[in-house]
Amino acid sequence: MAPYTLTYFAVKGRCGALKMMLADYGQQLKENLVTFEEWMKGDVKASCVFGQLPKFQDGDLVLYQSNAILRHVGRKHGAYGKNDCEASLIDMMNDSVEDLRLKYIKLIYQEFETGKEAFVKDLANHLKPFETILAKNKSGFLVGDQISFADYNLFDLLLNLRVLSSTCLDSFPALKSFVEKTSARPKVKALLESDDFKKMPINGNGKQ
Numbered sequence: 760m761a762p763y764t765l766t767y768f769a770v771k772g773r774c775g776a777l778k779m780m781l782a783d784y785g786q787q788l789k790e791n792l793v794t795f796e797e798w799m800k801g802d803v804k805a806s807c808v809f810g811q812l813p814k815f816q817d818g819d820l821v822l823y824q825s826n827a828i829l830r831h832v833g834r835k836h837g838a839y840g841k842n843d844c845e846a847s848l849i850d851m852m853n854d855s856v857e858d859l860r861l862k863y864i865k866l867i868y869q870e871f872e873t874g875k876e877a878f879v880k881d882l883a884n885h886l887k888p889f890e891t892i893l894a895k896n897k898s899g900f901l902v903g904d905q906i907s908f909a910d911y912n913l914f915d916l917l918l919n920l921r922v923l924s925s926t927c928l929d930s931f932p933a934l935k936s937f938v939e940k941t942s943a944r945p946k947v948k949a950l951l952e953s954d955d956f957k958k959m960p961i962n963g964n965g966k967q
């Protein structure tokens with residue numbers, strides 16, 4: 760039996776990074792996919808502590824909030840740094856990934872038609888700090904010399920951003936190399952190439 764269960768919509772959305780991290784650690788995941796029609800009935804929403812998905816179950820532990828879920832899995836599988844200082848730096852990186860993800864989500868769900876051009880134009884300003892950090896840290900990871908949940912989160916977001924703007928990484932060699940290296944991790948590669956993963960839309964409204 761899979762130790763972990765994820766309840767979410769049939770999109771990559773806020774769970775792409777989680778799926779990549781679990782795959783990379785050889786962990787099985789049971790997925791309960793909730794349709795939009797089912798969600799609109801209200802019962803599932805009412806059962807969620809904050810009225811939103813994803814919901815993640817690890818035995819008796821029930822978690823909401825995608826970043827708390829990433830942290831939990833990262834903590835359990837050695838993807839949360841080697842000491843407290845690394846863990847704090849990883850938190851900082853992940854919060855910055857979240858800041859950019861929120862801008863992306865706002866674009867996708869609220870202003871895609873009117874805001875895409877400006878978003879893409881401004882994107883380099885938001886990618887630059889990650890480029891600087893990765894160029895400086897010769898390990899190829901955001902923090903220390905091993906992969907962390909923040910790396911999977913950044914990787915997932917960069918894949919989405921490259922779909923939005925195929926050239927957005929062109930002037931960022933460290934980010935390009937980061938994407939190439941993470942994509943080439945054998946279990947991540949297998950997930951990315953799997954039919955189930957490929958056929959899942961990135962977002963719930965068909966925009967990407």
Ligand code: GTB
Nearest residue numbers: 768770772773795810811812813824825826962963
């Ligand atoms: N801070 C929370 C987290 O990080 O987990 C935010 C969670 C969140 O925004 N959840 C969205 C949700 O539950 C789904 S992700 N929305 C329903 C609601 O609030 O009632 C974005 C999303 C929206 C819609 C679909 N869809 O229709 O397929 C898919 C994904």
